Amino acid sequence: MTDIAATDAVAGRAGYLVGVDIGGTKIEAVLIGPDGRVVASRRVPARRGGDNVLDDVASLVRGVAGDRFADVAHVGIGTPGRVDAATGRIANVVNLDIDELDLGSLVSGRLGGIPVHVDNDVNAAAVGAARVLCGDDLSGTVAFLNFGTGLAAGVLVDGVLQHGYSGAAGEVGHVPVDPNRFDCPCGQRGCLETVCSGASVARLWPTADGRPPMPDLIAATRRGDGEARRVLAMVTHAIGDTLQIVAQSVDPRLIVIGGGMAKTGGPLLEVILDELHARESACPFLKGLDLGARLRLAPVDAPVGAIGAAWAS
Amino acid sequence: MTDIAATDAVAGRAGYLVGVDIGGTKIEAVLIGPDGRVVASRRVPARRGGDNVLDDVASLVRGVAGDRFADVAHVGIGTPGRVDAATGRIANVVNLDIDELDLGSLVSGRLGGIPVHVDNDVNAAAVGAARVLCGDDLSGTVAFLNFGTGLAAGVLVDGVLQHGYSGAAGEVGHVPVDPNRFDCPCGQRGCLETVCSGASVARLWPTADGRPPMPDLIAATRRGDGEARRVLAMVTHAIGDTLQIVAQSVDPRLIVIGGGMAKTGGPLLEVILDELHARESACPFLKGLDLGARLRLAPVDAPVGAIGAAWAS
Known part of the structure; x- marks a missing residue:
């Protein structure tokens, strides 16, 4: 379990967060507690096609949240391809045979309306790496x-x-x-x-x-x-x-070498x-x-x- | 007179602002009113050497402010050379024979303690061009x-x-x-x-x-x-x-070609x-x-x- 200190960013959110990383070969999810720590993680092999991805993401979120599903305030998804972070729509996810998909709202719909944010996988990894490396201090x-x-x-x-x-x-x-x-x-x-x-x-x-x-x-x-x-x-x-x-x-102030x-x-x-x-x-x-x-x-x-x-x- | 709409940024500041642009051949100043408009401007030829620059900037601020000098809440200075915006110190202003100068606090001292911010001339021009081109909307x-x-x-x-x-x-x-x-x-x-x-x-x-x-x-x-x-x-x-x-x-969203x-x-x-x-x-x-x-x-x-x-x- 990775120790991520809670920050001001979480102060306004009740409950738990789920993060999902969609990759070309696997989909991985973590459950983050109100204190900012990772309390559970789970992964499944990636299947191709929009419907499969929607099914897999939704069941992974429910699975990693388990008993805490009702306490999940927000789901974030990182994905390859072209991402419109404002609308949650994705396009050109070549590795998963997705031309276009309204990923954010469709996942939200399958999860009873939980707010879902979608970002590209590099941006998501940037946030994750900064949180792991910098802990509380994300200034600069x-x-x-x-x-x-x-x-x-x-x-x-x-x-x-x-x-x-x-x-x-x-x-x-x-x-x-x-x-x-x-x-x-x-x-x-x-x-x-x-x-x-x-x-x-x-x-x-x-x-x-x-x-x-x-x-x-x-x-x-x-x-x-x-x-x-x-x-x-x-x-x-x-x-x-x-x-x-x-x-x-x-x-x-920090340049993180990733990938x-x-x-x-x-x-x-x-x-x-x-x-x-x-x-x-x-x-x-x-x-x-x-x-x-x-x-x-x-x-x-x-x-x-x-x-x-x-x-x- | 240039029409610059006031923005939220000015809301917390009482009174007038003075901006000074130090160049290799001239020093120019503007007085900006509480409504964000330029209400006066003045320029003098640049003289070399730290003492001359201090004298010229201080008298230019008093000159452009005129009767409103007591209402000036803040002075900003843009200058070539290496600038530490946090401390107001400048260095290596080759055109003006300045090796090192504590420009911000020395000008402030000559103006009775008015807060002075120093930035490099390119940054200052960036802010000025954005305000003239974008007016109120500085988002993005x-x-x-x-x-x-x-x-x-x-x-x-x-x-x-x-x-x-x-x-x-x-x-x-x-x-x-x-x-x-x-x-x-x-x-x-x-x-x-x-x-x-x-x-x-x-x-x-x-x-x-x-x-x-x-x-x-x-x-x-x-x-x-x-x-x-x-x-x-x-x-x-x-x-x-x-x-x-x-x-x-x-x-x-905007790329301004200047210089x-x-x-x-x-x-x-x-x-x-x-x-x-x-x-x-x-x-x-x-x-x-x-x-x-x-x-x-x-x-x-x-x-x-x-x-x-x-x-x-």
Whole structure:
């Protein structure tokens, strides 16, 4: 059970919260008590299709809440795809065969009218990671960089998610930084996501037997493999660009490295710090920002997506 | 006189505000009445050195306030250089020969203890431009891009300036986007500022007899000058990168083009829109953001730096 201190945000809400994290392979839910702690969690394999997702989410909420279902004041859902957080509608959830779905109100309807908020999975994970890492103190700006299948950031200011005018806040993965790099499925060329997302690293450094590519790439570089060194330099350069873009636009006090790639752990942090130190050695301005001191790995032992979904709004 | 509607922000303040814009060649001040309108303005040539600046700012505040000096509740100052908005201290104001100066408290002392807030000139202009363009409605995110000697952005969320953790929010001019471009005095290579700041355009497209370079560059391109076309393409490409970085990090509802380069007016907006449309034609995601519809030129007929300084906090 993860210890999350209650904050002012919960003071106005009676009872319990449920957070649901919809993923491509599993759906996970947590029940959060009035004191802000996770008191139960549950997961099921994800099934494709809108009706299945609605059924699974609704029964997971009832299941994780158990006897406390009547005390659940609010359900939050984090999901991949395009999300309209204001209406709870989702679209283009390719992994689950969903074109369009009025997820928020349909889940609410199946749960007797409990208020449901829907946000994208990166934003939910950003909230969850910030709550786990920062506890009570969510003041200032926290950026969560999701190095997953794609690359995107979730940004919180004083604990509040920044969605932006068109829901595009944090979509840094599709900033083109070098026209000589790879074509991006988005239609641009050289998007950061084409080099330093988890999927891109898997493409640039294929591994056998399903081993995750980033630890393998770092290990091969350390063994002196020249090709690994070349690929890793490209990847860490794109990560460095991403960090500078986020730092020099929203200037967060904490920059959380999340997504599947973050499971690499310490070795990932080391190669990112090497990249930052190389850049800082040439640039006093950048050195003054001291971005390395602001970096954290996302917690790996807590269901940050589901926890954050409960609190996102 | 510029018509600025009063907002809630002023409700808690009795009386009048004074805003001061310290520039490299002039210092300008405005007096803003309880109804939010500019009721007087005054300017003096800038003199170098900390004591001169203190004298000039203090006498300009008394001068612009006139009979209303006793009713002035707050003075705001916008200045170039490094600014600590929390303490009012400034440093490295190269144009005015100031290494370090406790500007806020020293001006306050010379004005009988009136509260003084100091912010950087780009942030102050951001607030002023937003107030002139948006009037009462400062909801959502507004980004002000200052294409001046350097390149930096000021970002407001619901009317509140975002300084960030280290005061680096909006410092997008020193994001390196192409390692093959120019060395930057900051120590990096390829910073956006090396291509699309006003000073960089003046370097890339020198003009005779002090004519501003950007209108000349656009006119030469339209006359079919190949070198002008090449330089303009490089400049608008860097502007496009800047717009994407700002849009895809903070996703503003309005993006204001300011700084000296903005005085180019309509022709500048046209070449920026051409660049955006070329990018959008390849990328549905970018087309969906419809950044062109969010662009505005900074007002040229209002002293936005001084107005914004009065309201910045």
